[in-house]
Amino acid sequence: MATCAEGSKVSAKKSLPWFRGLSEAKSDPSKHLDSNDKCIIIRDGYPKSRHHYLVLPRRNIPNLTSLTTKDVPLLENMLEFSKLYLNKVHGVNYGGINFRCGYHAVPSMKELHMHVISQDFDSICLKNKKHWNSFTTDFFLDATKVISIINDRGCLEINREYYEGLLKGPLVCHVCGKEQVNLPTLKRHFKSHNN
Ligand code: AMP
Ligand code: ZN
Numbered sequence: 464m465a466t467c468a469e470g471s472k473v474s475a476k477k478s479l480p481w482f483r484g485l486s487e488a489k490s491d492p493s494k495h496l497d498s499n500d501k502c503i504i505i506r507d508g509y510p511k512s513r514h515h516y517l518v519l520p521r522r523n524i525p526n527l528t529s530l531t532t533k534d535v536p537l538l539e540n541m542l543e544f545s546k547l548y549l550n551k552v553h554g555v556n557y558g559g560i561n562f563r564c565g566y567h568a569v570p571s572m573k574e575l576h577m578h579v580i581s582q583d584f585d586s587i588c589l590k591n592k593k594h595w596n597s598f599t600t601d602f603f604l605d606a607t608k609v610i611s612i613i614n615d616r617g618c619l620e621i622n623r624e625y626y627e628g629l630l631k632g633p634l635v636c637h638v639c640g641k642e643q644v645n646l647p648t649l650k651r652h653f654k655s656h657n658n
Pocket of ligand 1: 508
């Protein structure tokens with residue numbers, strides 16, 4: 464099971480406000496797991512699954528809605544880079560581990576970052592309904608979907624109210640659709656789907 468140990472280490476340094484923590488990680492090479500000329504991969508400080516990484520573009524991009532078609536090559540690079548990294552670290556086909564790469568529609572942290580997260584959700588840092596819903600509902604926008612929307616429409620519009628509503632929705636197992644009474648029950652139930 465993933466723990467929050469990394470998080471307590473990162474939060475000990477308090478030079479920037481918490482929502483700028485990723486900018487801080489970007490400028491601290493000791494946090495970089497790997498990088499190329501366009502982006503950097505770090506460990507998520509409060510992993511919501513056994514394997515949870517963040518890909519950060521080197522260039523400062525405020526958020527999803529500031530992206531335009533000229534950023535598509537960068538978004539593609541971030542996705543390709545994450546796949547190469549997963550193959551390098553976990554083996555061919557990521558050692559059989561199921562990952563999703565994507566973005567939270569309404570992120571809490573400043574600066575664009577792409578989540579790369581295994582689909583076990585086996586972590587003590589995944590503590591509440593908001594966490595669960597942010598990775599298992601449409602609030603989580605697949606990187607390929609983001610790229611194709613920007614390619615088609617030139618930019619991405621986010622209806623904040625709609626997406627924030629998804630976080631407040633019921634606790635549902637996204638595999639079978641069964642609603643669960645609380646998070647521990649849901650996590651136990653979810654494990655029964657062979658994770
Ligand atoms: P979001 O802004 O909702 O897309 O998610 C931000 C992610 O950043 C969360 O998964 C947090 O666990 C993670 N996080 C928050 N602060 C830090 C930090 N200082 N270093 C690394 N990861 C962090
Ligand atoms: Zn289920």
